[in-house]
Amino acid sequence: MIRAMERISRRTFVESLGTTAAAGWMMPSLPGISRGAAAIYAELEDPLAAARWNAQGLAAALDAGFPDPEVENNARINLGDNFKSLGMLDAAEEQYRTVERVVATRR
Secondary structure (H helix, E strand, O other), rough: HHHHHHHHHHHHHHHHHHHHHHHHOOOHHHHHHHHHHHHHHHHHOHHHHHHHHHHHHHHHHHHHHHOOOOOHHHHHHHHHHHHHHOOHHHHHHHHHHHHHHHHHHHO
């Protein structure tokens, strides 16, 4: 029963995101929306879906060119955590090291 509810919730969530994106409502906050969606999928123990959402959020943050790299770093840390959950340790380490470099250069 719980798995069926999770599937329905996921489908409804994804459909809602598609509708709001088509209406142009979420573009200014796409990194935040992506981070929220990724967190939901991580809680549902679906690290692959969470990684997809975190990758989308990272791309949106990079495209936005925010002056403070906090949004980008958060996306990279979360993506690293997703990769670690998937056993992709080299990819996780790459994300963590990128954050370390960004933080070190801002000091």
